[in-house]
Amino acid sequence: MAPDLTRRLREEAVVRIIAHVDELTALDQAIGDGDHGFNMKRGFEAITALGDELDALSLGPALQKAGMTLVMKVGGASGPLYGSFLMAMGKAMTGDPLSREDFVGSLAEGVAAVKMRGKSEAGAKTMLDVLVPVLDAVTADDPLAAARQAARDGLEATRNMKATKGRASFLGERSIGHLDPGARSSALLVEVVCDVLEGKV
Amino acid sequence: MTDCVGIVIVSHSPDVAKGAADMVRQMVGEEVRVAYCGGDPSGGLGTDVAAIQAAIRAVNGPKGVAVLVDLGGAETNSEMAIELMADELLGEVVLCDAPIVEGAVMAATEASGGASLAAVRATAEEFLS
Numbered sequence: 173m174a175p176d177l178t179r180r181l182r183e184e185a186v187v188r189i190i191a192h193v194d195e196l197t198a199l200d201q202a203i204g205d206g207d208h209g210f211n212m213k214r215g216f217e218a219i220t221a222l223g224d225e226l227d228a229l230s231l232g233p234a235l236q237k238a239g240m241t242l243v244m245k246v247g248g249a250s251g252p253l254y255g256s257f258l259m260a261m262g263k264a265m266t267g268d269p270l271s272r273e274d275f276v277g278s279l280a281e282g283v284a285a286v287k288m289r290g291k292s293e294a295g296a297k298t299m300l301d302v303l304v305p306v307l308d309a310v311t312a313d314d315p316l317a318a319a320r321q322a323a324r325d326g327l328e329a330t331r332n333m334k335a336t337k338g339r340a341s342f343l344g345e346r347s348i349g350h351l352d353p354g355a356r357s358s359a360l361l362v363e364v365v366c367d368v369l370e371g372k373v
Numbered sequence: 374m375t376d377c378v379g380i381v382i383v384s385h386s387p388d389v390a391k392g393a394a395d396m397v398r399q400m401v402g403e404e405v406r407v408a409y410c411g412g413d414p415s416g417g418l419g420t421d422v423a424a425i426q427a428a429i430r431a432v433n434g435p436k437g438v439a440v441l442v443d444l445g446g447a448e449t450n451s452e453m454a455i456e457l458m459a460d461e462l463l464g465e466v467v468l469c470d471a472p473i474v475e476g477a478v479m480a481a482t483e484a485s486g487g488a489s490l491a492a493v494r495a496t497a498e499e500f501l502s
Contacts, residue, residue: 205444207419214415243453244422247413249446251422252453289449338445 178234179227180368186216188364189357199353203340208353211248218245231270232278235262249338250354252289253299260285276310283307290337297335297347299354302326306362316366323362330355378484378493379406379432381440382477383425383447385418387411393441393474401481406432420447425454429466437464437490439497441476465490469497476500 189196189212196209219226219238226234239258242251261282267274283303287293294304305322312318328351335347338354367373380397384390390411397407408428413419420442432438440455442448448468455466467490469476480497488496 205418207413207417210417211413211419214413243457245414247415247417247419247421247446247450249449251446252449255453289453 176227177368178229178231180373181365182219182222182226182234182238184364184368184373185361186220188360189213189216192356192360196353196357199351199356202350203335203343203347204353205339207248208250208357211246211250212254212357215242215246215251215254218242230268232262232265235259235265238262249290250357253286253354254357256285256289257282257303272315276307279307279310292337295333296337297330297333297340297352297355298337299352299358301330301333301352302355302358302362316370319362320366323359327351327355327359376436377405377434377487378436378480378490379408379429379434379438380477380481380484380493381425381428381432381438382407382409382473383420383428383440383442383451384409384411384473385413385420385443385447389443389473393477396474397477397481400478401485405481405485406434407477407481408432420450422450422454422457425451426458429454429458430461433461433463435464438462438466439480439484439490439493440466440468441471441473441480441497442468443473467494469494471497471500 193209193213197206200206200208218241226237235258239255243255261278264278264281286300286303292298292300294300302323305326306319309318309322330352332348334345335341340347382390382393390409394407394409408431410424410428414421429438440451442451451468469480476497480493483493483496
């Protein structure tokens, strides 16, 4: 595994989140309370501030530290949700060098942690509608291409779902027709990971 | 009084959290231990895991702590806060599925009489039924 992987993931994630703050805000204003963009920005800026301290770690401990930072800094439900995701992934990521099986196994732990923390499953118009299909996709022959496609399709599928979890569930039927902001930020981060692993950024 | 269940109020709004705590003080009195927090780590509307932990710590005791929350993020952040401080808790800490103001007043009333955590929680949650 490339030695600067932690740094590249950290740097690209915050750039991408900041570039999409307005989009996340608009999506969340439609069906939530409008704070998702700024909450994610605050969390990822706090991760950025860790800098060298984070980059010196291998991926597993780095993910745990980044996850804890999101928990403490975000201020909305996305903090514990993304934080638990990264902490569980990082904790499970013990292989060195990391094999594909290790990665898939740790992703599965992360997704399980989100389900537990959010008391939810796929189909409730949440980030799980991206993460669950992505987890299924990474066992494909071309895992990164499959993950990208699964994230895109999973995000798009939230448009016609009725929210049954989170703030959007207050809207009931009126949540239909809008993309879920948490699914959007998850799809964004899946793209970041794929781009970094493919050396595109 | 450490022989009472502690009450923690967690709102997205610092004003709501303080207001609910003020009502508890006025209606139940000083004998019950109440701590509150509100606002995200930048001071906007939201909740802050570190602040929730500080509030729980302030009323931590062997009879446990009942936590009242307002909206979803407050619940998720409170559950996360409790999990992360499991080592230092002297008793059980539970979230009550109750409206924040009414639940806090009912929970505190029950707690002030020395009731168990289960009884405090049940009294707070009666508001829903």
